[in-house]
Amino acid sequence: MNILIFEDEALAAERLARLCQRYDPQMQPLAQLASVEEAVAWLQGHEMPDLIFADIQLVDGLCFEIFRTVPVSCPVIFTTSYDQYALEAFAVHSIDYLLKPLRYEKLAQALDKLASLRQELSSGAPPAPEIDLDELAARLLAREPAFKSRFLVRNGPNIRAVKTEEIAYFYSDRKLTLLVSREGRRFPVDYSLDRLSEMIDPRSFFRANRQFLVHVDAVQVIHPYFKGRLKLELDPPIDEEVVVSSDKTPLFKEWLDQ
CATH class of the missing domain: 2.40.50.1020 (LytTr DNA-binding domain)
Known part of the structure; x- marks a missing residue:
């Protein structure tokens, strides 16, 4: 499985790649892209990967701008430092999301979920709903993490x-x-x-x-x-x-x- 990583922190990207290969040694990172601009250019010049891991905040903006610019047909798993209460929509509209710092158990659950969804699609089940990027961005920016003060x-x-x-x-x-x-x-x-x-x-x-x-x-x-x-x-x-x-x-x- 070829994966693409949108992440502006090099250590975080390297750790994600290691965790993916721990889950499945055949998971091959194609590139680690730190900005919206780099990600758009890569997607426009290459074949679609099998899976994208997308950090929400990149160096030049939110990753949603990538998906608005380039039609993406592969599954997306979001990574973020925001707490789960600010991200209720992600559980419905995307494959999954992972909270930083990334943990292997959570990554494995997300990849297991992806495998199950692919199995359902191959058996003729209806496709999952498309991601509403505007709704996701609005919910993310409108709500503060619910941490104890x-x-x-x-x-x-x-x-x-x-x-x-x-x-x-x-x-x-x-x-x-x-x-x-x-x-x-x-x-x-x-x-x-x-x-x-x-x-x-x-x-x-x-x-x-x-x-x-x-x-x-x-x-x-x-x-x-x-x-x-x-x-x-x-x-x-x-x-x-x-x-x-x-x-x-x-x-x-x-x-x-x-």
């Missing part, structure tokens, strides 16, 4: 609100989840790290391991560690080691570089 915490006998931008990191300690502010104050919160990962902006926070969820500005120093892992120094400092596992290291570097 503050947390209520107990401050002695009182309750106070801590803004998300004031948080350095979250970590789990036994059965407690603690919020650590940039000032170094610690407050228990009523959410697990798994739940917090879904509630806050993934462009600002990264799940370093099972114990830590860190804000990008809290990462002060990164040390190479054993077996391809990374050891982080955080601000405010913490006595425990904060180590990014080897399988998350490429995602972590991509996250820092965005």
Whole structure:
């Protein structure tokens, strides 16, 4: 299967290509195109690929402009940093969408869905509806990601609100989840790290391991560690080691570089 990647972040494009070949070694990336202009020129000068992965925001505009300019007959899977609540239309109008940072399990689900749809079409089922690009663009631009902006915490006998931008990191300690502010104050919160990962902006926070969820500005120093892992120094400092596992290291570097 020949695939085409519209992506303006080189590391993200390389990771996507690796994940695709992990799913199916026969998946061959034809090109990685960073702009609307490059993508239009490529499509006008080449045969249609079997599948397109399209990041929403390219260096010179939204990828929808590509599809308005060039008739595209192959399936499209969108990739994006926006949260799923801002993208309800994609589940209906396109093959699928993937949230960044990309994860293999989600990619495999999207490709399984594509295989199922192709099987249905080959058996004579009616084709899927065409993508309404204007509707998709309007919905995307009109709605903000629904990320949590503050947390209520107990401050002695009182309750106070801590803004998300004031948080350095979250970590789990036994059965407690603690919020650590940039000032170094610690407050228990009523959410697990798994739940917090879904509630806050993934462009600002990264799940370093099972114990830590860190804000990008809290990462002060990164040390190479054993077996391809990374050891982080955080601000405010913490006595425990904060180590990014080897399988998350490429995602972590991509996250820092965005």
